[in-house]
Amino acid sequence: xxxxxxxxxxxxxxxxxxxxxxxxxxxxxxxxxxxxxxxxxxxxxxxxxxxxxxxxxxxxxxxxxxxxxxxxxxxxxxxxxxxxxxxxxxxxxxxxxxxxxxxxxxxxxxxxxxxxxxxxxxxxxxxxxxxxxxxxxxxxxxxxxxxxxxxxxxxxxxxxxxxxxxxxxxxxxxxxxxxxxxxxxxxxxxxxxxxxxxxxxxxxxxxxxxxxxxxxxxxxxxxxxxxxxxxxxxxxxxxxxxxxxxxxxxxxxxxxxxxxxxxxxxxxxxxxxxxxxxxxxxxxxxxxxxxxxxxxxxxxxxxxxxxxxxxxxxxxxxxxxxxxxxxxxxxxxxxxxxxxxxxxxxxxxxxxxxxxxxxxxxxxxxxxxxxxxxxxxxxxxxxxxxxxxxxxxxxxxxxxxxxxxxxxxxxxxxxxxxxxxxxxxxxxxxxxxxxxxxxxxxxxxx
Amino acid sequence: xxxxxxxxxxxxxxxxxxxxxxxxxxxxxxxxxxxxxxxxxxxxxxxxxxxxxxxxxxxxxxxxxxxxxxxxxxxxxxxxxxxxxxxxxxxxxxxxxxxxxxxxxxxxxxxxxxxxxxxxxxxxxxxxxxxxxxxxxxxxxxxxxxxxxxxxxxxxxxxxxxxxxxxxxxxxxxxxxxxxxxxxxxxxxxxxxxxxxxxxxxxxxxxxxxxxxxxxxxxxxxxxxxxxxxxxxxxxxxxxxxxxxxxxxxxxxxxxxxxxxxxxxxxxxxxxxxxxxxxxxxxxxxxxxxxxxxxxxxxxxxxxxxxxxxxxxxxxxxxxxxxxxxxxxxxxxxxxxxxxxxxxxxxxxxxxxxxxxxxxxxxxxxxxxxxxxxxxxxxxxxxxxxxxxxxxxxxxxxxxxxxxxxxxxxxxxxxxxxxxxxxxxxxxxxxxxxxxxxxxxxxxxxxxxxxxxxxxxxxxxxxxxxxxxxxxxxxxxxxxxxxx
Numbered sequence: 001x002x003x004x005x006x007x008x009x010x011x012x013x014x015x016x017x018x019x020x021x022x023x024x025x026x027x028x029x030x031x032x033x034x035x036x037x038x039x040x041x042x043x044x045x046x047x048x049x050x051x052x053x054x055x056x057x058x059x060x061x062x063x064x065x066x067x068x069x070x071x072x073x074x075x076x077x078x079x080x081x082x083x084x085x086x087x088x089x090x091x092x093x094x095x096x097x098x099x100x101x102x103x104x105x106x107x108x109x110x111x112x113x114x115x116x117x118x119x120x121x122x123x124x125x126x127x128x129x130x131x132x133x134x135x136x137x138x139x140x141x142x143x144x145x146x147x148x149x150x151x152x153x154x155x156x157x158x159x160x161x162x163x164x165x166x167x168x169x170x171x172x173x174x175x176x177x178x179x180x181x182x183x184x185x186x187x188x189x190x191x192x193x194x195x196x197x198x199x200x201x202x203x204x205x206x207x208x209x210x211x212x213x214x215x216x217x218x219x220x221x222x223x224x225x226x227x228x229x230x231x232x233x234x235x236x237x238x239x240x241x242x243x244x245x246x247x248x249x250x251x252x253x254x255x256x257x258x259x260x261x262x263x264x265x266x267x268x269x270x271x272x273x274x275x276x277x278x279x280x281x282x283x284x285x286x287x288x289x290x291x292x293x294x295x296x297x298x299x300x301x302x303x304x305x306x307x308x309x310x311x312x313x314x315x316x317x318x319x320x321x322x323x324x325x326x327x328x329x330x331x332x333x334x335x336x337x338x339x340x341x342x343x344x345x346x347x348x349x350x351x352x353x354x355x356x357x358x359x360x361x362x363x364x365x366x367x368x369x370x371x372x373x374x375x376x377x378x379x380x381x382x383x384x385x386x387x388x389x390x391x392x393x394x395x396x397x398x399x400x401x402x403x404x405x406x407x408x409x410x411x412x413x414x415x416x417x418x419x420x421x422x423x424x425x426x427x428x429x430x431x432x433x434x435x436x437x438x439x440x441x442x443x444x445x446x
Numbered sequence: 447x448x449x450x451x452x453x454x455x456x457x458x459x460x461x462x463x464x465x466x467x468x469x470x471x472x473x474x475x476x477x478x479x480x481x482x483x484x485x486x487x488x489x490x491x492x493x494x495x496x497x498x499x500x501x502x503x504x505x506x507x508x509x510x511x512x513x514x515x516x517x518x519x520x521x522x523x524x525x526x527x528x529x530x531x532x533x534x535x536x537x538x539x540x541x542x543x544x545x546x547x548x549x550x551x552x553x554x555x556x557x558x559x560x561x562x563x564x565x566x567x568x569x570x571x572x573x574x575x576x577x578x579x580x581x582x583x584x585x586x587x588x589x590x591x592x593x594x595x596x597x598x599x600x601x602x603x604x605x606x607x608x609x610x611x612x613x614x615x616x617x618x619x620x621x622x623x624x625x626x627x628x629x630x631x632x633x634x635x636x637x638x639x640x641x642x643x644x645x646x647x648x649x650x651x652x653x654x655x656x657x658x659x660x661x662x663x664x665x666x667x668x669x670x671x672x673x674x675x676x677x678x679x680x681x682x683x684x685x686x687x688x689x690x691x692x693x694x695x696x697x698x699x700x701x702x703x704x705x706x707x708x709x710x711x712x713x714x715x716x717x718x719x720x721x722x723x724x725x726x727x728x729x730x731x732x733x734x735x736x737x738x739x740x741x742x743x744x745x746x747x748x749x750x751x752x753x754x755x756x757x758x759x760x761x762x763x764x765x766x767x768x769x770x771x772x773x774x775x776x777x778x779x780x781x782x783x784x785x786x787x788x789x790x791x792x793x794x795x796x797x798x799x800x801x802x803x804x805x806x807x808x809x810x811x812x813x814x815x816x817x818x819x820x821x822x823x824x825x826x827x828x829x830x831x832x833x834x835x836x837x838x839x840x841x842x843x844x845x846x847x848x849x850x851x852x853x854x855x856x857x858x859x860x861x862x863x864x865x866x867x868x869x870x871x872x873x874x875x876x877x878x879x880x881x882x883x884x885x886x887x888x889x890x891x892x893x894x895x896x897x898x899x900x901x902x903x904x905x906x907x908x909x910x911x912x913x914x915x916x917x918x919x920x921x922x923x924x925x926x927x928x929x930x
Contacts, residue, residue, distance in 0.1 A: 364791045376794040376845050392860050399867040404677075406874055408721065410615035410881055412686055414637075417885060418617035420652045422685055424692035 035059045036173075039072060041310050042079075048310075050080045057085045065138035066097050100137045107133055124153035128166070135170060144170040161187065161199055168206045169238060177213035180206060198235035201227045205236040205245055209313055212248065217321065218256035224249030225265055229274030240313070243278035248314065250282035254289060254301075255324040259332065263290050294329035295348040301325065327363050334371060334382050342378040450489065453479050454500050454508035458542070470628035473507075477545045480511045490519035497522075497530060503537040507546045510534065514549055517556070528562060535575040543579070544629040547645030551589070558592040565600035569593065573609045579646065580636035583612025584877055587640060587647035590614075591654050594661040603665040610662050611674065615877055617655060618647045622889030635880030656682050656696040663703065667772070672711040679704035683730075684721045693729040699767075701730045702737045706772040713783035715741025736763070740773070744780060749805035752780055756807075780807035782826055789834070789848045796845045797823070797836070820844065 035056060042053035053076040060069035070088065077086040111126035127150045134143035147166040154160045164187035171179040184207050187199075204226045211220035227236075227245050240248070253266050266272065266286050276283040281300055288297035301322065308314045314321075330349055334340060346356040360380060363369040371382045415421060457476035463469045483489055493515035502509045513534060516522045522530075531553070543550050554575065557568040572593045577583060590609070597606040616637035629639040640646045659681045666675035682700035687693070708716035715738070718727055731738070736759045743752040756764075756777060764770040784804040788795060801812050801819045813819050823846055826832040838844040885891060 361791045372793040373791055374794045375792060375796060375799060376842075381793060396863060396867065399864070399871070403867070403871055403874065406871075406878070407613050407615060408681075408684070410874075410877055411613075411681070412721075413881055413885065414614075414616045415652075415655070415686055417888070418619040418650075419621070420617055420619065420650065420655055422652045422656075422687040422689075422692045422694055422697075424687075424689040 035063065035065075035068060035072075037310075037312050039068070039075075040312055040315065042072070042075060044315070045306075045310055050076070050083065053079060054083065054085050061089070061092065064096060064100055064136045066093055066100070067138045069093070103133055104130075104137075120153040120155065124150050124155075124159065127153070128162075131166060135166075135173075140170050140174050144174070165202065172206065172209060172239065175213065177210045180210035180213075184210070197228055197231050201231040202236045202239070205239050208245075208248060208252075209239060212252065212313055212317065215317065215320070217252045217317075217324070221249060221252035221256050222265075225253060225269060225272050227275065228271050230271070241278075242275055244311070244313075246272075246275040246277075246279035247282055247308070247311075250276065250279060250286055251301075251308070251314070251321055251325075254286060254297075255321045255328070258328075259290050262286055289325075289329070289332075292332070294333050298326060298329060298349060326359070327368055330360070330363065331369055334369065334380065338382055340380045340382075342373070342380060345380060450483055450486075450492070451496060451499060453483055454496060454512070455505060457505070457507065466628055466631045469630045473542065473545045473630060477507065480507060480546070484511050484515060490515045490521070493519060494522045502530070502534040503539060506534070506539040506542045510538070510543070510546055510549050510553065514552060531556070531562065532567075532571060535571045536578075538575070538578065540578050541630055541632070544639045544644060544646070549645075551645055551647070554589050555592075558589075558596055560596075565596060566602045566605065569597045569600070569602045570605035572596075573606050576609055580640060582636065582873075582876070583609055584614060584635075584880075585616045585618070585637045585640045585647075586614045586650065586655065586658060587618065588650060588654070589647065591650065591658045594658055594665065598661050598665050598668075601668070603668055606665070607669075610665055614658075615881070616884075617650060618642050619649050620884065620888070623884060624887045624889070635876065635883070637880055637884060652685070653694065653696060656685055656694060656700070660696055660700050663700065663707075667703070667707065672707055676704065676707045676711050676716070679707060680719065683726075684719050684723075685726075686721075687723045687726060690723070690725040692723075693726045697726060698729065698733045701734050702767065702769060703772060705734065705737045705741045706769060706776050709741060709744050709776050710772075710779055713779075713786065714745055737769075740776065744776065744783075749780055749784075749807040750810050752777065752807045753810040777807040781805065781813075781822065782831065785823060785826065786832060789832075792848065793850075794837075794845050794847045796843045798843055800846055816844070 038052050038056035056072045060072050073088050107130040114122035114126045131143050131146035150163045167183040204223045208220045208223035285297045285300045308318045493512045497512050500509045556562050557572050625638050627634050642649045659678050663675045663678035679700045683704050739755045743755045764773045781804050797816050797819045805812050834848040837847050
């Protein structure tokens with residue numbers, strides 16, 4: 001069985017790009033995204049592969065989407081050909097496809113009937129039913145179109161919010177982050193009343209996921225942190241669970257905020273604190289970062305890295321987020337020192353994949369860190385800014401620029417006054433040049 | 447002959463002339479007399495003898511006339527003539543000569559055509575003469591263009607440098623200027639008397655101006671003076687255009703060299719100044735693609751892409767565009783800049799690590815041995831490019847130690863540099879004043895001023911109908927429209 005597994009993961013490495021080795025417990029959660037999560041785990045985690053794929057196949061069979069069933073079985077067939085579930089259940093497939101087709105036709109006919117009767121509410125409900133059906137059979141494109149058609153027949157705020165939620169959900173499933181934001185902005189103005197808080201939380205979660213998808217970590221963090229813990233998780237369960245929100249919010253805040261901000265926006269944030277209870281390790285990491293225990297913070301996060309690599313939304317960004325957190329830790333760590341030995345740094349931050357020296361070199365090169373490395377004595381010296389020298393430099397620079405600009409303007413005036421500006425001549429050469437006397441151009445350097 | 451001598455020595459009168467006006471009158475009438483004299487049939491015959499009695503620095507105009515006549519008659523021994531021309535050009539009176547522009551230009555043309563002096567002497571004499579005429583070097587003349595061509599094509603750049611380093615801001619050919627002062631006025635800016643009308647220059651075309659700056663750039667490149675070369679080429683790159691589509695081949699050529707020189711100067715590709723006309727920028731993007739790609743590859747952290755860029759275009763193409771030498775130099779310098787950039791990350795680094803972290807763009811691979819690296823680094827230190835030292839501790843690998851940049855500039859040094867800058871800025875003042883005077887007295891500007899005054903005189907401002915329709919009745923009371 002090892003051989004097919006190996007083949008499977010070589011294949012997946014090319015497709016997904018993330019492979020998690022190491023044994024752990026992963027909770028696929030519940031709700032609509034359950035299949036997606038299972039499928040992702042099955043394709044990325046070595047120890048959980050077969051189990052997750054089997055669960056995914058079962059989950060797919062419970063639903064109506066035949067395409068995802070095919071995909072799951074296909075994967076399982078490569079990974080574990082001997083499993084009984086690894087062969088396509090043709091009878092079920094045909095029956096389900098037929099049923100889907102009939103249901104689509106039925107709903108379309110109904111919708112046609114509603115349209116003939118010109119009753120707005122019926123048309124809206126007809127569209128909604130059709131949209132839900134299309135979404136469940138995996139035709140997301142048609143589903144979002146159908147949901148969009150609900151909009152003209154909306155009569156109450158609640159309905160408008162529903163339309164928005166449908167569209168946002170479908171867009172997230174299609175990974176169209178820009179569209180999510182667009183739908184959200186339409187929603188933002190509409191909600192009010194009793195359900196406001198629930199809707200608000202839903203909006204923030206969706207917005208956070210969309211921003212995360214677009215790699216806008218700071219904005220995403222702010223969105224997640226604005227989720228109200230008083231609202232029950234069920235209101236946004238179709239997108240993410242409460243612990244997911246806590247993890248996303250905490251991690252992104254760690255990656256994008258400084259210590260003061262973390263203290264005020266995360267730890268002292270009464271609304272979010274309750275959510276953090278669902279992800280105690282994240283709270284611990286944040287607290288450690290704020291307390292200046294950077295190596296402990298990184299160690300905590302590292303131990304959960306495989307988990308996050310199996311997360312539906314985080315997976316692609318884990319590497320990025322972690323390296324941002326790490327470089328922030330290093331920057332903060334170096335602030336009180338003028339000179340630190342590389343060994344100490346290596347103990348505190350040394351990761352398996354990159355030696356600390358290279359990491360520091362990269363950070364210095366990108367301008368994130370003002371320091372110099374001494375590879376002979378194995379030291380890192382931080383460079384203190386010298387405002388006086390900087391000021392003097394900028395003064396000289398400014399004076400020089402002024403002189404250069406003044407001369408350039410005088411020259412331009414001179415050229416304009418003498419009517420010497422370049423004019424396109426009537427006889428244009430093959431390249432559209434004004435004709436030029438041939439110019440003697442010798443090799444400039446011998 | 448005696449009569450001729452008296453005419454020749456007539457100006458300037460002994461004891462000097464008091465005012466500009468008298469000087470102008472005397473110089474003009476003397477100039478006419480010289481013209482008559484030169485036209486006399488027997489004049490070339492005795493001109494050579496008279497030359498010894500006329501002082502080149504005092505009676506410059508007369509001396510000039512005699513020189514021309516003597517050469518035309520071909521009666522003077524060549525060596526004698528050369529000495530006299532050289533003396534004249536290095537001592538002539540720049541005030542008098544303003545009245546004999548055509549003759550002076552003719553004399554300068556002798557130098558350019560190469561029949562009299564070898565090129566090296568000709569370049570030096572031309573430079574001296576032009577700087578005597580306009581010490582600030584702010585006006586471009588046709589002689590400048592000829593000089594730079596001569597200097598560059600005969601490889602005599604050094605003697606021309608004093609002139610080439612000047613910043614030209616005025617160009618001949620301005621129309622509609624009113625100059626009330628006579629040409630001899632001492633406070634007259636050179637741009638007002640070095641004109642096509644005075645004969646001291648010919649009219650120039652835009653390609654002349656661009657060629658001048660391009661060739662200046664090439665001269666500096668030959669001397670490996672990257673900073674002035676870069677500035678000179680930038681003047682061509684940002685040459686103003688009137689049409690959106692106009693772009694000259696000279697500009698493209700300058701742009702390509704400008705990128706390469708920028709790489710050598712700053713270690714990174716230069717960005718086009720905001721003053722570059724947009725149409726020209728587009729042309730650069732198409733025709734300078736290979737060079738812009740090289741500029742981009744130069745900033746990469748490995749040499750491979752630079753090497754690939756170079757090879758994909760091919761030495762042949764660069765050779766055809768006469769840039770092969772520069773491109774090769776850029777390839778050579780890539781590794782130097784890599785070493786130099788290590789300075790931003792390391793204070794001390796072993797030579798072995800330097801070897802591992804930098805690649806030669808010529809081979810696309812690190813240098814073969816530590817000794818090669820040491821040689822390269824030592825060369826950079828010797829040339830002053832790198833501020834550091836190679837340390838060889840006993841029993842340990844040799845390392846390169848970057849010395850801290852001398853940020854601790856002393857107050858005195860800073861004050862000195864500031865003062866130097868202030869001085870240079872003060873030197874701009876006469877140029878600004880001259881430009882202001884010239885443009886302020888131009889016909890178009892005066893017309894515009896007159897028009898403006900007329901409007902003001904008529905008492906109230908000119909509101910058009912659209913504006914009046916917008917105004918509510920209440921606004922009238924608040925005084926939005928005064929005098930309505």
